Amino acid sequence: AQKITQTQPGMFVQEKEAVTLDCTYDTSDPSYGLFWYKQPSSGEMIFLIYQGSYDQQNATEGRYSLNFQKARKSANLVISASQLGDSAMYFCAMREGGILTGGGNKLTFGTGTQLKVEL
Amino acid sequence: ETGVTQTPRHLVMGMTNKKSLKCEQHLGHNAMYWYKQSAKKPLELMFVYNFKEQTENNSVPSRFSPECPNSSHLFLHLHTLQPEDSALYLCASSQDSSVSGRNTEAFFGQGTRLTVV
Numbered sequence: 001a002q003k004i005t006q007t008q009p010g011m012f013v014q015e016k017e018a019v020t021l022d023c024t025y026d027t028s029d030p031s032y033g034l035f036w037y038k039q040p041s042s043g044e045m046i047f048l049i050y051q052g053s054y055d056q057q058n059a060t061e062g063r064y065s066l067n068f069q070k071a072r073k074s075a076n077l078v079i080s081a082s083q084l085g086d087s088a089m090y091f092c093a094m095r096e097g098g099i100l101t102g103g104g105n106k107l108t109f110g111t112g113t114q115l116k117v118e119l
Numbered sequence: 120e121t122g123v124t125q126t127p128r129h130l131v132m133g134m135t136n137k138k139s140l141k142c143e144q145h146l147g148h149n150a151m152y153w154y155k156q157s158a159k160k161p162l163e164l165m166f167v168y169n170f171k172e173q174t175e176n177n178s179v180p181s182r183f184s185p186e187c188p189n190s191s192h193l194f195l196h197l198h199t200l201q202p203e204d205s206a207l208y209l210c211a212s213s214q215d216s217s218v219s220g221r222n223t224e225a226f227f228g229q230g231t232r233l234t235v236v
Contacts, residue, residue, distance in 0.1 A: 043232070091162070108164075
C-alpha cells in the first residue's frame with residue numbers, strides 16, 4: 001500500500017485565489033511527521049511546512065497552512081492568495097518514528113501535484 | 120552560499136564510464152541523504168548517513184557507491200550504469216531529530232540531472 005497518496009496529478013488556480021492540494025497517508029506508527037515541499041522547474045526541493053503527529057494545532061507558515069485531520073489520515077496543503085510564482089510541483093512527505101528511532105529524517109514522498117497559477 | 124550544493128548540475132555519461140556526484144552542506148547538519156527522482160515516480164530514498172556512518176541502503180544496486188568522508192560532504196560514485204538510471208539525483212541534509220526530539224525538515228540541493236547513454 002502507498003504510504004503517501006496525492007490524488008491530483010495537476011491543478012489550476014487563478015491568481016489571488018486559494019487552492020487545496022490533497023494528501024493522505026498511511027502509517028501505524030503513533031509518532032510521525034508530515035512535510036510539504038515545493039519543486040520549481042529548477043529542481044530544488046523547497047521546504048514549506050511541517051506538521052507533527054502530536055501537534056494539537058494545524059501548522060501555518062505565511063500563505064501556507066496545513067489542514068491536518070488525524071482520524072482521516074489526511075494532511076492537505078492550503079495555499080492562500082495564489083501567486084504566479086507558486087506554479088510548481090508540490091510533494092507531500094512523511095517521516096515515521098520519533099525519538100530514539102534514529103536513522104535521520106527519512107522521508108517517504110508522494111507522486112506530487114503540478115500546480116499552475118493563471119492570471 | 121546556498122545551504123546544500125550539488126555538482127555537477129547536469130551529467131551525461133556512457134554505460135562504461137565512471138563518474139561521481141558531489142554534495143556539500145554548509146548547515147552544520149549531521150545527517151545526509153541521496154534520493155533518486157525518476158519521471159512519473161515518487162522520490163526514492165537511496166542512502167542515509169548519520170554522523171558519517173551509513174545507516175540505510177535502500178536495496179540500491181552496487182553500481183551506485185556512496186561515500187561520506189565527513190559530515191559536510193557526500194559523494195555518489197557511479198560506474199557501469201544503465202539507461203534506466205537516468206534521473207534527477209537529489210542530495211539532502213538535516214539535523215537528526217532523535218536527540219533533540221524535534222522533527223526538522225530536510226534541506227535539498229538543486230540536484231544533478233543524470234543521463235546515461
